[in-house]
Amino acid sequence: MTDGEQALLDCDNIVKRFGQLAAVDGMSLSVQQGEIVGIGGPNGAGKTTFFDVVTGITPATGGQVQLDHRDISGMGADRICQLGIARTFQLNAAFESLTVRENIDIAAYFGKGKRAVPGFRLGTDVREQTEEALAFVGLANKADETVAQLPVLDRKLLMIAGAIATRPRILFLDEPVGGLNAGEIDYIMELVLKLNGDGLTVVLIEHVMRFLLALSSRVLIMHHGKKIFEGLPNQVAEDPVVIETYLGEGTRKRLKTFFAEGEAQP
The missing domain is CATH 3.40.50.300 (P-loop containing nucleotide triphosphate hydrolases)
Incomplete structure (x- = not known):
């Protein structure tokens, strides 16, 4: 430095x-x-x-x-x-039973601000962050697939997408x-x-x-x-x-x- x-x-x-x-x-x-x-x-x-x-x-x-x-x-x-500060992990860290989009929605929703009383509406800002992250890593066409079905590369891309969705x-x-x-x-x-x-x-x-x-x-x-x-x-x-x-x-x-x-x- x-x-x-x-x-x-x-x-x-x-x-x-x-x-x-x-x-x-x-x-x-x-x-x-x-x-x-x-x-x-x-x-x-x-x-x-x-x-x-x-x-x-x-x-x-x-x-x-x-x-x-x-x-x-x-x-x-x-x-x-x-x-x-966002991060990924060595091992695949995701909610296996949820879809790719739902996983990134969760990251975007909780990763940018305090949620003392979480609501049921994600909001347009969260939706935008999710869609941007999906498109960036190349998972937009797999957004509705369950995470458990994903191969290794896509799981790593999912972690990156979840991290960057927190901006x-x-x-x-x-x-x-x-x-x-x-x-x-x-x-x-x-x-x-x-x-x-x-x-x-x-x-x-x-x-x-x-x-x-x-x-x-x-x-x-x-x-x-x-x-x-x-x-x-x-x-x-x-x-x-x-x-x-x-x-x-x-x-x-x-x-x-x-x-x-x-x-x-x-």
């Missing part, structure tokens, strides 16, 4: 303990408006737990989270979403392309780039390095709850600690080739 710039999201020394285990151990991250920040690392590194703390799924043991200079530490997931300022994506084939990964990549092009800030976790490095303007690697690397995507494969703890020599060589080919493109 450049001196003098103000972060949209500022996570300072976040700690999350489960008994004696520090799943997140002093993690700090500042995110600027319009960035795509990628987080990688081995299984069990604490990436998803870090997401859970920032988005209010689980309370932090220590540290502070600020959204646009407002302390959101200790707030619940519903309130944090209403303030502008967030920051979108957290937890392994958005896990289990997808190359063409499906490219499709999700295009969606993320379009969202970012429209001004949405994105923080993502991913093991698929092609996706992580091609999208991110800045990359963090976590290990044992700590940040062991932060830098540009093309620097990841040059860091000896990252190579030893996460990538391995084979992946390092493939990434070197990946960036070399990218630089050769006209």
Whole structure:
């Protein structure tokens, strides 16, 4: 972050303990408006737990989270979403017996404002948000299908649609392309780039390095709850600690080739 710039999201020394285990151990991250920040690392590194703390799924043991200079530490997931942070999950999170449209209606209705006494009318604003989200991810023609019938790609698109229907300022994506084939990964990549092009800030976790490095303007690697690397995507494969703890020599060589080919493109 450049001196003098103000972060949209500022996570300072976040700690999350489960008994004696520090799943997140002093993690700090500042995110600027319009960035795509990628987080990688081995299984069990604490990436998803870090997401859970920032988005209010689980309370932090220590540290502070600020959204646009407002302390959101200790707030619940519903309130944090209403303030502008939406997320997806590794596993498919949806109401299986409801339709695609009904799932997104729920996200749009509850995700943008407090509903002390929920009503029975969704309102035109919610309907518009739902239809826009459906069209954006390409699920408009499946809006009336039951979620239980959807394949893996469509379930991931549904989570993205539900998140963006809340009209967030920051979108957290937890392994958005896990289990997808190359063409499906490219499709999700295009969606993320379009969202970012429209001004949405994105923080993502991913093991698929092609996706992580091609999208991110800045990359963090976590290990044992700590940040062991932060830098540009093309620097990841040059860091000896990252190579030893996460990538391995084979992946390092493939990434070197990946960036070399990218630089050769006209």
